[in-house]
Amino acid sequence: MDHRGRRVDFLAEGLRRALALIVGGDRELYGSAALTLRVAVAATGVACALGIPAGFALAGRRFWGRRVALVVVNTALAVPTVVLGLVVYGLLSRRGPLGTIDWLYTWQAIVVGDVLLALPIAVALSAAAVEGVDPRIRRTALTLGAGRWRTAWTVAREARFALAAVVTAAFGRVIAEVGAAMIVGGNIRGETRTLTTGVALFTAQGDFGTALALGAVLLALALFVNLALQALQGHGRD
C-alpha cells in the first residue's frame, strides 16, 4: 500500500472508531462530556456572577484606580492558560496557601482555574456592554426615583443581548480550555479527564479515533449550549 492509501486508511479508521464510541454510548466518553459540561457551567456561572457586577461597577462609576483596573482586566484577557494553571497549581498544592482544602487534581480545581480564565472576559465584556447602553436610560431610571439596584437592573435589561454574549464568550473560553485543566486537574481517568484534556492525551497516545470522538462531542456540546443561549437572547420583545 502506498503512503497516500495508508493516510486515508488512518483517517477512515479514526472516523469509524469515533462513530462507534459515540453511537455505542461509551461510558468514558460520555463521563468526560458530563464532567466538561459540569465544569464549564459551574465556572461560567461563578465567573459571570462575579464578573458582570464588577463590569457594571467599572463602567458605571468614575473612581480612583478605575483606569488601572481596566488595564489589569484587559491584560488578564491575554494570560496563557498554562501560566494560569501554574498559579492555581501553586495555590492549591499541599505546600501552597490553599493546600488545606485539598482540591488539587479534583474537578473543583479545574473550576477554579476556569473561573480565573473567564473572569476577565466577563468583566471586560460586561463593562463594554454597559458602556454601550444609552446614558439616558440610567439618568431616566434615577430621576424616576429608582435606587441603585433597580437602576442597574434597568440598564442590564437594555444590555441583555450584549450580556448574553458575555455568557457565551465566557462559556466558550472555559469549554475550550486545556492547559490549566491538565495542570490542576491531572487528567485522571473518570475523575478529572475533560473532553479537551482527553483529546490531548489520546492524540499523544496515537488513539486518533477516541480523540476524534471526544472532539466531536465537544463541538456538539458547544453548539448545543450556544444554540440554547441564542434562543434565550431571542426570547422576549423590545
Next chain:
Amino acid sequence: MAVIELRDVRHDYGDRTVLELPSFTLAAGDRVAIVGHNGSGKSTLLRLLALLETPATGVVLVRGRPVTGSRARRAARRRITLVEQRPVLFRGTVRDNLAYGLRARGVRGLALDRAVVATAERIGVTTLLMRRRSELSDGEIQRVAVARALATEPELLLLDEPASSADRAAVTALHAALESARRDWQVGICLASHQLEDAYRWADDIRALADGRLSPVTPENLFRATLPAAASGNVRQVDVGGVTLAVMTDRTGPAILAVPPTDILVSTAPIASSARNALAGRVTRVARVRPDGGVHVTADVGVELTAVVTEDAVRELALAPGRTVVLSFKASAVRVF
C-alpha cells in the same frame, strides 16, 4: 418654602465653566421657563436641579436641607423628576413605563393600576398603554415620558424643550395636562426652551440663561460681545454681529449684553433725542405673547431686536411685518453681565 435652591453653584466640564449661578430657586406651583440658545447651559442646569449631576462648587438645598451624599440625593430625586429633551422609554409596554417610578416607590397592585390609568387619561395616552417603544412616534414617546414622570406626582417637574418633538395640537394638550396636574397637587413646573414665544406661552416667570449665567434683566435681546477699552469716558462702541452698539460700562473683555425690550423706543422716523443708539430696520414679527398685554415688536436692524410697546402704539404707528422703523435706546440702557 422652595422645593429646591441652588446657592453659589458653579459647574465645569473639564476646564470649561458651563454654569455659574449665585442663586436659583424653584417652589411648588411655580411655572418657570429657562430660555437660552443651544449651549447656554439650560440642560446642565436641569440636570443639576434633577440631582443627576453634582455641582463643582456650591450648595443644593431641597426643602431647605443641603443635599449631600447618595442617600440624600436619592431621597431628593423622589420629589423632582426630569423629562429630557429627547426622552427614552424603557423596554416593555407604555404601561410598564408609566408604572416604573411608582414601583420604585413600592406602589403595587390595585393602587398601581389606578395611578397608571389616571395618569394615562390625564396625558391622553390611554390607547397607547399596551404598545412598545418601537411602535410609537417621537411625539408619542415625548407624551409617554411626561406621563411617566407625572405618574409619580413629583413636587417639581423639569422639562427640557417639551415642544421640540410635538406638533402644535400635542403641545396644547400637554399644556392642559400640566395645568390640571398643577391644580391637583401644586406641581411646580420648570421648562427649558430656546424659543422665547414657547416660554411665554408656558410660564409666568421667565429666566434667561446666556453662557451659563442668568440675565439680570430680560430674556430678549441678548448678545455675546467683547468689550473694547473706551476711547473716552465709559461709553464703548461694541460690535454685536455686524451692528455697533453704544454701551455705557467700565468693563472690558468678553461679556453678555442685554437690551431690555421695555427700554427701546419705536418710531417710524429718526428722532432727535439723547439716545446714543438709533438703529433703522424693518419689522419682522408682531407677537402678543406677554401676560401683561404688552406687544412684542421684533425688527431686523442688522441683528434682531425686540421692543415691547402698547396695543395703542401698534395701531397708531401701523406696526406690522415689513414696516420701516427706528429703534432707539440709551447707552446706559444696555446691561452688561
